[in-house]
Amino acid sequence: MLRWVIFVLFYLFILFYSFQAIKTVTKSSWVYYVFFGIAIIILGNFLFQFLSSSEGRVLSPTKSYAFGFLLAFMSFGLVIIPVLLGEDIIRFVLGLYDKLVTTKASFYLPSRRKFISQVAIGLAAIPFTSLLYGMYRGKYRFRVLNYTLHFEDLPEAFDGYRITQISDIHSGSFDDKEKIKYGVNLIKEQNSDIILFTGDMVNNKSSEMTDWKDLFSTLKAKDGVFSVLGNHDYGDYVDWPSPDAKTQNLEDLIKLQKEMGYDLLLNESRFIEKDGQRIALVGVENWGAGGFKKAGDLKKAAQNVDKDDFKILLSHDPSHWEQQVIKDDYHYHLTLSGHTHGMQFGIEIPGWIKWSPVKWRYKYWAGIYKEMGQYINVNRGFGYLGYPGRVGIWPEITVIELRKGVKDA
Numbered sequence: 001m002l003r004w005v006i007f008v009l010f011y012l013f014i015l016f017y018s019f020q021a022i023k024t025v026t027k028s029s030w031v032y033y034v035f036f037g038i039a040i041i042i043l044g045n046f047l048f049q050f051l052s053s054s055e056g057r058v059l060s061p062t063k064s065y066a067f068g069f070l071l072a073f074m075s076f077g078l079v080i081i082p083v084l085l086g087e088d089i090i091r092f093v094l095g096l097y098d099k100l101v102t103t104k105a106s107f108y109l110p111s112r113r114k115f116i117s118q119v120a121i122g123l124a125a126i127p128f129t130s131l132l133y134g135m136y137r138g139k140y141r142f143r144v145l146n147y148t149l150h151f152e153d154l155p156e157a158f159d160g161y162r163i164t165q166i167s168d169i170h171s172g173s174f175d176d177k178e179k180i181k182y183g184v185n186l187i188k189e190q191n192s193d194i195i196l197f198t199g200d201m202v203n204n205k206s207s208e209m210t211d212w213k214d215l216f217s218t219l220k221a222k223d224g225v226f227s228v229l230g231n232h233d234y235g236d237y238v239d240w241p242s243p244d245a246k247t248q249n250l251e252d253l254i255k256l257q258k259e260m261g262y263d264l265l266l267n268e269s270r271f272i273e274k275d276g277q278r279i280a281l282v283g284v285e286n287w288g289a290g291g292f293k294k295a296g297d298l299k300k301a302a303q304n305v306d307k308d309d310f311k312i313l314l315s316h317d318p319s320h321w322e323q324q325v326i327k328d329d330y331h332y333h334l335t336l337s338g339h340t341h342g343m344q345f346g347i348e349i350p351g352w353i354k355w356s357p358v359k360w361r362y363k364y365w366a367g368i369y370k371e372m373g374q375y376i377n378v379n380r381g382f383g384y385l386g387y388p389g390r391v392g393i394w395p396e397i398t399v400i401e402l403r404k405g406v407k408d409a
Contacts, residue, residue, distance in 0.1 A: 014077030134389030167338025168381030172203030199230025199316035289319035342393035
């Protein structure tokens with residue numbers, strides 16, 4: 001309860017400074033009423049959603065939107081605070097100087113300047129409108145990212161082989177079937193040789209995928225659709241009535257993927273053969289650093305694979321690649337991961353900048369990386385979780401073309 005009291009006090013502090021800026025800019029009382037009305041509705045809805053619900057620890061769509069609107073509103077105030085707080089310090093110093101130097105009988109605090117409040121509101125509008133845009137449009141702004149990777153030991157028959165990777169569907173968050181249908185059609189338009197899904201089909205429960213099963217079942221490729229599990233697929237974020245209920249949930253998800261035509265790799269491998277040559281497809285269960293599930297068993301998954309085989313590994317969490325895969329005796333040519341979502345927030349200008357706060361948590365968080373002659377692609381995710389939107393880090397469909405030889409050779 002104490003943390004909620006502290007949170008409300010902090011929210012009121014943000015509200016106070018936000019109102020100070022608005023009050024300086026306009027004298028229209030109706031603006032004040034609208035501002036406070038919105039502030040109360042946002043806080044009230046947030047408290048209601050989070051205090052009255054006992055759902056899983058992963059946010060439901062209603063909780064997500066309550067959190068999203070709160071985040072947008074608070075971002076507005078958090079930008080205003082340092083600007084106005086800085087001005088308050090200057091105003092206090094000037095008032096104190098006036099009192100001590102001119103020896104006035106009373107302490108006079110200079111008035112807040114309208115220009116400073118206008119600047120503060122203008123700056124605050126940037127993250128505020130961006131977060132609202134991310135909730136309205138950004139989360140379904142699908143983009144296709146194309147990469148060409150060169151390998152000297154790629155079997156000749158697979159020169160030009162095309163892979164489409166998707167990750168982190170998080171079907172429990174979806175709220176617009178037409179937008180999702182557009183994204184799925186975009187995947188199909190790539191006409192790749194194989195489709196690989198790298199985990200987190202749901203948020204909490206296998207039932208979240210029921211309404212989307214038929215749509216995602218339309219994904220087909222010449223060499224098949226393969227998948228692995230992500231940390232959310234195990235039902236670890238739900239307080240189940242019994243261990244059996246949790247086990248049944250996972251079994252239902254495994255069965256569902258089979259019915260969809262996905263070949264789910266549970267610490268297993270498959271071979272893709274072409275013109276008498278082959279590449280190995282290895283899939284591990286979730287393995288994540290820190291408190292995440294470590295069900296992945298790389299040795300078990302690759303037990304039928306030769307050391308000299310060309311290997312593609314599906315592993316949901318990129319921390320697995322960093323801590324185990326690139327150090328393994330086997331050389332995993334290409335690892336495909338997801339999990340980070342790029343935090344669904346950041347700035348990306350190809351060739352110039354790629355930044356997100358998630359970089360402080362994950363060394364490999366979005367795009368292609370190369371270490372010790374091995375590649376990893378960290379997909380930014382198809383869906384979204386928590387904050388119901390995306391800003392700067394858009395939902396991704398990855399297409400990777402394998403080429404034999406050395407780049408530019």
